[in-house]
Amino acid sequence: MYVAVKGGERAIDNAHSWLAEERRGDTDIAELSIAQIREQLSIAVNRVMAEGSLYDPDLAALAIKQARGDMIEAIFLIRAYRTTLPRIGHSKPVDTGAMACDRRISATFKDAPGGQVLGPTFDYTHRLLDFKLAAEGELPETPKDAPLKGDMPRITEFLNRDGLIQSEDRGDETPPDMTRQPMEYPANRALRLQALTRGDEGFVLAMAYSTQRGYAKNHPFVGELRIGTVGVEMDIPELGFSVEIGELTLSECETVNQFTGSKTEPPQFTRGYGLVFGQSERKAISMALVDRALRWEELGEDNKGAPAQDEEFVLSHADNIQASGFLEHIKLPHYVDFQSELELVRKIRAEAMGAHREAAE
Amino acid sequence: MTIQTTETEARRAWMGLLAKAAPARLDALLGEVGDLPDFTWLRRPEAGGVMVRGRMGGTGQPFNLGEMTVTRCALQIAGGAVGHAYVQGRDKRHAEQAALVDALMQTERASDLRRTVLDRLAAERAARAEGRAAKAAATRVDFFTMVRGED
Structure with a gap:
């Protein structure tokens, strides 16, 4: 007892x-x-x-x-x-086309206007430990060049001109907010993107990797990856106009995916989209791949039963706070729960042993 | 452009500049302005979250990206001008000083504040942006052809 x-x-x-x-x-x-x-x-x-x-x-x-x-x-x-912060409001959608880019690369067009700008990247380092960092040292001066003038147009816009890529419908629908309403399935793309951008990097990476390995394969190219700062603008009701309330560093990835067409769509390229706070390009690319995999239904593709196509599976396991909360609670005292299990097992065991004895006699 | 929209554009520009300013820098520059007027609070500084939105594919329908911290306040200075501030972060003094500048920019001290505070904030900001753009430019790849296959 x-x-x-x-x-x-x-x-x-x-x-x-x-x-x-x-x-x-x-x-x-x-x-x-x-x-x-x-x-x-x-x-x-x-x-x-x-x-x-x-x-x-x-x-x-x-x-x-x-x-x-x-x-x-x-x-x-x-x-x-x-959760303790009062919600002041929401911003206008940020204009990533006007981003001040530290980095901007395309894996699809070598001679993209604006060029391939590597920025402060780990790419092309040899991944050898740098023991100079273990000692205090002087910082070498960063080389500079004349700043680039002019825009960095979106790579997908080139394809869009020829109708070779599915276009995004611009609009101003109020998106659902998972921090205000509980998740509901089926989720629309806006809700999926919100869940993915705050999802666990390791989980989103693994889901994206699974699509590359053949589970809901969708042949992604990184059409464009850009990292830099954007201004955030908000309508101020008491003033009657909008003002910039700050600026953020964002990582944005647009994938261009092979698509042979379906019952409802002509053969063309399709898109996956990733947008993440900060310099977080692994996450942005992963998000774009998973976004694309989850769009199978609206593009009229087959459900291959792949985990990355299962919206409820992906979205309800992407959150590392929910996951670790539920996982780690099992280490807290469950003495009463366990006591009842223990008594149950003893009882069943006694019955089974009794039946066994009877059978032997 | 009408006079009113020109005024609104100017105010939007300085409010945006103040929102993005480093609080310590704004404090230092405002210290050079001289006596600051007394004021009464219309809304005391309050930190909160603003849900930032993005667009699908960069150009499509909006979605919620995540929140950012913002502090807002409103005050009225002697003489009647009302200053508003919405600044990035949780620094209440930053919001107070931004609202004071906003109010003073509506008075005869505007040109003094523009010279002492706003123009310098703008110039420093432009220099920082230029510096990053110059470093980015130095990492631009120049491709050159090694061997052409058709020979």
Whole structure:
């Protein structure tokens, strides 16, 4: 018989005190500042902002420090904080065509107007540990060139001119918001994109990879990948006009996918789209591939039963806070649950043993 | 363009500049302006979230991308001008100072503020953007043909 008890307050308090000490580590080593994390671990900060679904580099850096670098814990802290913020409103859709690009590449058109601009990329590094970083060193000067003048037109617009790619219908429908209403299936593309952009990078990457390996294959090319800053504009009702309220760094990926046509669509290229907070290109490309795979129904493609085509499977498992919340709760006390299971097993076992004995006699 | 839309465009420009300014820099520049007027709050600084939207494929229907932090406030200075601010981040003093500049830009001190604060914020911003664009330009790939196959 199990009797419900309470307790553990002292143990919990002491555990948290020790956690704070372990977080700080060796006090002979200088403490990390929020600004150091924000400036020098910026890709980590970007991931916490993207999956925390809140753009605020200082808060994300604080969360990383508090979580001792546990990214999902940091994302959890941001999600929890986010719920305390009053919603002031929503922005106008950002114009990524007007992005001030740090990076812009196309894997489909070598001579794209505006050129192939590599930006501060890990690509083409040899992935050899750089021991110079282990010692303090002087920073070499970054080369400069005359800034590029003129636009960087969207690559997909070239294809669009000839009708070779499915066009996006511009509109101003109010999109559903999964932070305000519970998810409902079937979800439309706007809801899918919202869930994917805040989804776990590892999960979205794995789903995208599965499509490349043949599960709902859709032959993606990176039509364009761009990273840079965009202004965010919002209508201010009390003023009667819109103003810029800030600017964000975003990563955008447009894929161009082979498409042989279907019952409803002519042969043409189709699109997948990824847009993510911060410099997060692996996530942006992954998102575009998964977006494209999930569009099978509207494009009249066959359902091949691939995981990446199953919207409910993808969207309901993409969120690492929901996932880790449910997963990790099983380590919390389940004494009463388990006691009942234990009694049940004992009872069934006794019956089974009894039946066995009877059969033997 | 009518006078009113010209005024609105000018105000949109300075409000946007103030929203994106680094709080410490705005504070330093405002310190050079001299006496700042007394004011009463119409809306005390309040931090909140704004849901940022994107467009599918960059040009299609809108979707919700995620929130950003924004602080807003409104105040009225002696003399009656009302200043509004919507600034990026959670810095209440940033919002207060942006609203003060917005109010003062509607008074006879406008040209002083433009010279001391806004023009310098704009110039520093342009220089930063130019610096990044120059670094990006240096990473542009120049292709050259090695061997042509048809010979």
